[in-house]
Amino acid sequence: xxxxxxxxxxxxxxxxxxxxxxxxxxxxxxxxxxxxxxxxxxxxxxxxxxxxxxxxxxxxxxxxxxxxxxxxxxxxxxxxxxxxxxxxxxxxxxxxxxxxxxxxxxxxxxxxxxxxxxxxxxxxxxxxxxxxxxxxxxxxxxxxxxxxxxxxxxxxxxxxxxxxxxxxxxxxxxxxxxxxxxxxxxxxxxxxxxxxxxxxxxxxxxxxxxxxxxxxxxxxxxxxxxxxxxxxxxxxxxxxxxxxxxxxxxxxxxxxxxxxxxxxxxxxxxxxxxxxxxxxxxxxxxxxxxxxxxxxxxxxxxxxxxxxxxxxxxxxxxxxxxxxxxxxxxxxxxxxxxxxxxxxxxxxxxxxxxxxxxxxxxxxxxxxxxxxxxxxxxxxxxxxxxxxxxxxxxxxxxxxxxxxxxxxxxxxxxxxxxxxxxxxxxxxxxxxxxxxxxxxxxxxxxxxxxxxxxxxxxxxxxxxxxxxxxxxxxxxxxxxxxxxx
Amino acid sequence: xxxxxxxxxxxxxxxxxxxxxxxxxxxxxxxxxxxxxxxxxxxxxxxxxxxxxxxxxxxxxxxxxxxxxxxxxxxxxxxxxxxxxxxxxxxxxxx
Numbered sequence: 001x002x003x004x005x006x007x008x009x010x011x012x013x014x015x016x017x018x019x020x021x022x023x024x025x026x027x028x029x030x031x032x033x034x035x036x037x038x039x040x041x042x043x044x045x046x047x048x049x050x051x052x053x054x055x056x057x058x059x060x061x062x063x064x065x066x067x068x069x070x071x072x073x074x075x076x077x078x079x080x081x082x083x084x085x086x087x088x089x090x091x092x093x094x095x096x097x098x099x100x101x102x103x104x105x106x107x108x109x110x111x112x113x114x115x116x117x118x119x120x121x122x123x124x125x126x127x128x129x130x131x132x133x134x135x136x137x138x139x140x141x142x143x144x145x146x147x148x149x150x151x152x153x154x155x156x157x158x159x160x161x162x163x164x165x166x167x168x169x170x171x172x173x174x175x176x177x178x179x180x181x182x183x184x185x186x187x188x189x190x191x192x193x194x195x196x197x198x199x200x201x202x203x204x205x206x207x208x209x210x211x212x213x214x215x216x217x218x219x220x221x222x223x224x225x226x227x228x229x230x231x232x233x234x235x236x237x238x239x240x241x242x243x244x245x246x247x248x249x250x251x252x253x254x255x256x257x258x259x260x261x262x263x264x265x266x267x268x269x270x271x272x273x274x275x276x277x278x279x280x281x282x283x284x285x286x287x288x289x290x291x292x293x294x295x296x297x298x299x300x301x302x303x304x305x306x307x308x309x310x311x312x313x314x315x316x317x318x319x320x321x322x323x324x325x326x327x328x329x330x331x332x333x334x335x336x337x338x339x340x341x342x343x344x345x346x347x348x349x350x351x352x353x354x355x356x357x358x359x360x361x362x363x364x365x366x367x368x369x370x371x372x373x374x375x376x377x378x379x380x381x382x383x384x385x386x387x388x389x390x391x392x393x394x395x396x397x398x399x400x401x402x403x404x405x406x407x408x409x410x411x412x413x414x415x416x417x418x419x420x421x422x423x424x425x426x427x428x429x430x431x432x433x434x435x436x437x438x439x440x441x442x443x444x445x446x447x448x449x450x451x452x453x454x455x456x457x458x459x460x461x462x463x464x465x466x467x468x469x470x471x472x473x474x475x476x477x478x479x480x481x482x483x484x485x
Numbered sequence: 486x487x488x489x490x491x492x493x494x495x496x497x498x499x500x501x502x503x504x505x506x507x508x509x510x511x512x513x514x515x516x517x518x519x520x521x522x523x524x525x526x527x528x529x530x531x532x533x534x535x536x537x538x539x540x541x542x543x544x545x546x547x548x549x550x551x552x553x554x555x556x557x558x559x560x561x562x563x564x565x566x567x568x569x570x571x572x573x574x575x576x577x578x579x580x
Binding site for chain 2: 303315328352360363374
């Protein structure tokens with residue numbers, strides 16, 4: 001049998017169900033490889049002993065009707081896990097042990113999965129390179145000193161390095177799709193309201209959405225089927241009829257209309273991204289799709305809108321970190337002094353920057369000029385998509401304007417870092433589903449991804465398009481295990 | 486538009502983040518470059534446009550007013566950095 005850690009999720013499920021391998025063997029294989037891969041710094045908290053115990057319990061009393069029978073999975077450290085430390089990549093939560101479980105993680109444990117540990121991420125999911133984490137940079141298995149993307153950087157790196165068969169991340173402006181693109185993996189941001197936000201450390205509540213990350217589209221569909229659920233504990237959870245995404249997965253996309261938005265051909269876009277996009281268009285045609293030119297005229301305003309809306313919501317969400325109820329506390333001369341020192345020492349510089357931007361755009365005298373203005377432009381951006389979807393079933397774009405960059409390369413220039421999310425942010429603003437699939441390599445051999453954007457709650461359609469194109473693209477990740485001595 | 490140091494200190498106060506002069510200078514530089522980028526929105530006329538306040542087109546559901554979790558005192562106080570019996574402890578606020 002091939003190396004356990006190289007197997008896809010659906011192969012592992014099959015092999016466990018047919019008793020070819022035990023949950024314990026699978027769990028130990030991923031733990032062994034994780035132990036050898038500490039250099040990548042993907043884990044913040046390991047839960048290995050507990051995972052082996054749970055795997056043994058599963059093997060003693062197996063339930064093969066479950067969708068993830070005895071499958072070990074590591075998750076982004078933004079999901080609250082009962083009795084397991086949850087930090088959101090921040091010093092301010094360095095000692096926080098939740099007394100409750102997020103709905104999304106509860107859904108995967110209910111289907112038989114086992115927690116391997118908590119994966120590194122940008123602090124409060126604010127970043128595009130995993131360099132804002134209090135727990136240090138994550139390296140990409142693609143190359144030394146290369147960022148895995150962010151904010152779900154630990155998740156993407158662990159997945160691409162075969163330290164977990166699949167994982168879950170969160171995506172506020174591209175935090176699943178951009179790292180998936182950078183690491184040659186698949187990442188889906190579901191429609192806003194598809195996955196419960198209960199128990200996920202909040203960043204920007206009108207944009208945050210959890211989603212699956214995987215080696216291939218089929219695994220992505222399996223995991224999405226498990227994590228997407230209606231939850232009365234999240235008032236924005238939507239009670240729609242969820243499909244059996246993995247069962248209904250089909251490569252037949254004949255006659256599907258796929259839109260190509262001309263505004264995504266941005267100034268200074270590298271030639272290889274342009275070529276990748278053209279290649280994607282050709283593959284979609286080969287799969288039987290009809291290609292239609294469309295316009296999303298307000299695309300250029302999406303990033304400025306995002307950088308008002310997201311920090312505004314973050315400044316309000318992060319007001320809870322006051323050193324009183326949980327988390328890190330600093331000594332102060334009085335109550336206010338304690339608050340100010342706690343937040344100044346507990347938050348990293350990117351988080352402080354965004355809290356300040358958010359506070360400013362919500363402050364008296366500036367609210368209308370910035371926050372209200374951004375909410376209006378957000379409506380224009382959503383209308384662009386509504387108009388486009390009168391003509392097409394899905395939209396095809398590159399996932400990112402470039403391939404992965406080196407650690408430190410963009411750290412001191414926040415605006416150039418923000419530009420990473422230029423193709424992903426509009427999708428969050430409009431609340432739509434989007435999937436990134438690996439589609440090629442640049443001349444350095446780094447992966448490049450294509451994004452397929454769907455109509456709200458039309459995950460099945462974009463999964464099918466991705467599934468069909470995946471076969472034609474036939475992408476192979478080039479990973480040489482350079483970090484294993 | 487430029488955000489001056491006085492404004493930075495005011496926002497820091499509102500944000501409950503302590504900021505010394507050196508940090509304020511750095512933040513002023515960062516925020517000014519970010520707001521230069523944000524100013525692009527002023528190209529758009531939006532007088533007649535409605536603000537989008539929620540992307541999920543659902544109305545809030547009504548539910549029965551039932552108690553679902555009880556006796557959580559210990560769980561709630563468990564992660565507190567400083568506690569005394571059933572209370573969170575903060576620096577003295579009354580002279």
